[in-house]
Structure formats: C-alpha cells, structure tokens
Amino acid sequence: MKHLSFSLRGLAPEVVVMLAGIVAALHIGKLPPAIPVLQAELGVTLVQAGFLLSLVQLAGMIGGALIGVLADSAGLRRSVLTGLGILTASSVMGGLASSATELLLLRGLEGVGFLLVTLSGPGLIRQLVSVEKLSLRLGWWGCYMGFGTGTGLLIGPWLMQQLGWQGWWWLIAAITLVMLAWVLMAVPADRRDHDPRAGSPLSGLRVLAGRLKLTLSSPGPWLVALIFPMYSGQWLSVIGFLPSIYTQAGLEGAVVGVLTAIAAVANVVGNVASGRLLQAGVGARQLLYLGFAVMTLTTWTAFSSMTSDMPWLRYGAVLVFSSVSGVIPGVLFSLAVRLAPDSSVVSTSVGWMLQLSALGQFIAPPIIGALAVWAGGWQLTWLATGGLSLLGVLLVTRVARLL
Secondary structure, three states, rough: OOHHHHHHHOHHHHHHHHHHHHHHHHHHHHOHHOOOOOHHHOOOOHHHHHHHHHHHHHHHHHHHHHHHHHHHHHHHHHHHHHHHHHHHHHHHHHHHOHHHHHHHHHHHHHHHHHHHHHHHHHHHHHHHOOOOHHHHHHHHHHHHHHHHHHHHHHHHHHHHHHHHHHHHHHHHHHHHHHHHHHHHHOOOHHHHHHHOOHHHHHHHHHHHHHHHHHHHHHHHEEEEHHHHHHHHHHHHHHHHHHHHHHHHHHOOOHHHHHHHHHHHHHHHHHHOOOOOOOOOOOOHHHHHHHHHHHHHHHHHHHHOHHHHHHOOOOHHHOOOOOHHHHHHHHHHHHHHHHOOOOOHHHHHHHHHHHHHHHHHHHHHHHHHHHHHHOOOOOOOOHHHHHHHHHHHHHHHHHHHHHO
16 A cells, blocks of 8 residues: 555656546547447437537536636645546446436536546646746646547547447546546645635635636636637547548548547647747747647648548648647646736636637537538538637737737
C-alpha cells in the first residue's frame, strides 16, 4: 500500500490534474467508435447519434458559469473529485442501458461530471504552478480533449470486440474511479477546502451572485466564451462522425478506430505548440487567425465533392485540421485565465467559456448530421464548418482590442 501511495504521489500535482482532464475526456471518446454498434443493437438513428455526441455538453450548455461559481466557492479539488465520481457512476449505469433514451439521459449526467473536472482544472493548475510556467502548463491542459478522445477512439473498437459495448463502458468507469483515488492522494487541498467559515446561506448566495455578476459584466470572458464554440462545434462534429463516415465507406472497424484516433490525437500537437508559442511571445490573435483559417481550408479539402476520389488527401486534410486547430483551445484557456476580471472568478470565467463551448458542441453535430442526411452525403459539411470559422475570426478581431 505504501508503494502504491508513493507511485500515485510521484507525479507533480498539476500533471495529475491534467491526467484527470484526459480521463474525463475519455468519456467523450468512448462514444464515436460505439455508434455503429449502438445503431445495430439499439436502433440508434444518425440524428440520435448526433445528440449522443453532443448531449454530454448539456450541463455545460445550461449552467457552465453557475457550476463554475460553485466550483470557485466549494473548492477546485473537491469539484474535480465530485466530477470524477459522477462520471464513474454514470458510466456504470450506462452499461446497463437498454435503449437510446436511457443512454441520452445518462450522457446528460456525464456532462455534469465532465464539466466539473474540465472547468476546475485550469484554476487548480493556476494555484499549483508559478506564473512563469502558467502559459506552458495551460497549453498542456488543452491536450486533455485530444488525448482522451484519441485514446477512446484507438482502443475502443478492439475492446468492444472483446468486452462488448457494455464492458467498454464499465472499463472506463473503473479507470475513472482509479483517477479519483489518484487525485485524492496526490493533489493538495486548495485553500477553500480548509476554509472553516461556511457563512449563512444568504451570505453564500450573495457571494455566488456577486462572482457571477462580476464575470458576466466583463467583456473579456464574453468574447473568449463566444470564440470557443466556433472551434469546438466543428472539431467535435468532424472527429465524432469520422467512424460513421469511414464505416459507410466500407472500412473495417479496427482501421476506422486507428484512423480516427490518430486524427483526434493530432490535436495535441497544436495544444502543446500553443503554450510554447505564447511563452515565446507569439500573439494570441495571430494563433487564433491561423487556427480558423486552416480549419476552413482543410474541411473544404476533406469534404468537397472535388476531392471525392482522393481519400488519402482527404484524410491528410483531417489530420492538418485537427493538429493546427489545436492551437485554439490552448490559447483560449490561457486567455480565459488572463482576462478573468479577478483571481476569485477564474473557474467562473472558464465555466462561462465552456458553457458556450458546450452550446456549440450540442448544436453543431446534430445539424451537420441532418445536413448530411439532407444532402445524401457529407459534401456540404465544409459550408457549416467554414461559417463557424468566419464567425470565429470576426470575434477574434474584437478580443484583440483587450490584449
């Protein structure tokens, strides 16, 4: 037991927090490779699959900022632990689901756990590292989505062949439970966890309302929050539907999983680069412009009917799409922390950003799925993603005035 404790405490606390984000994102990545199986076993339609991809964002879409306020008040470490506990329980129950409706409800519950982990992570990292290392560490934090979804996409098809999709859900629940224990042992309690002054319920509500008002009355959190869904909505749509696209093209499950996983993990390249480039003095505006421009060009290449007979060119475009666009979340997490109106509302600012990000991820996949059904294929996908990129560029010009 002592040896286990030493092993769990061996990594720096901020690295353990980053791993918690990756495990949370694994719950996002567990679904795409399961969509063809769920269609066959539970009769899930393509539009329902789009909602399964996006419904995990429901909690963030409805109350990201409010949950951020509660995390700021209750303690960031405690919020991460609570989120991991919710993800564990919902994944266990998900393996028992017998209909698309039950899965949809549980994906909404998973969204609460996912949000608690991912909106608390940046603020907790801020507490754990020096100012000089913050941009670099937040760039690494931005990797959680690519690593988590990529891992799920890579190993999901093989494990589902061995365990079934239910066993795949339960395995991820076990991994999440281990991560919860690791955070409990390796990450020190933040100051709110030690604060004995609970205060009256009325004074607590006033503090919550004050933090929410401070955040939402500041232009920085609003602009950063509006930019994020222009990226996240199209990234989740493209990566989330790749297994279905390739399966329809006649590729086998294992090959589909590997190709999609590589595309998702490629996002990490941009995440890491964003932190290093920001630390080296490259402007946030330039990095955001680059990310959105590349997303527009590569989605046209990947989905236009003009490239229909060039599958490897299309796949190469998807790789570039995911890798270069990865600079966007890394930059935005850094800006959310930097433009928060006060250090006491960092999680609230991140929560508001993730709330609008969740809105984009909730709306975009079903719309793009419906667009594919209407068009009889994926050839018009680039019009939707290009429109999101254009809106993103327009918003970047506004946030640049605050830098």
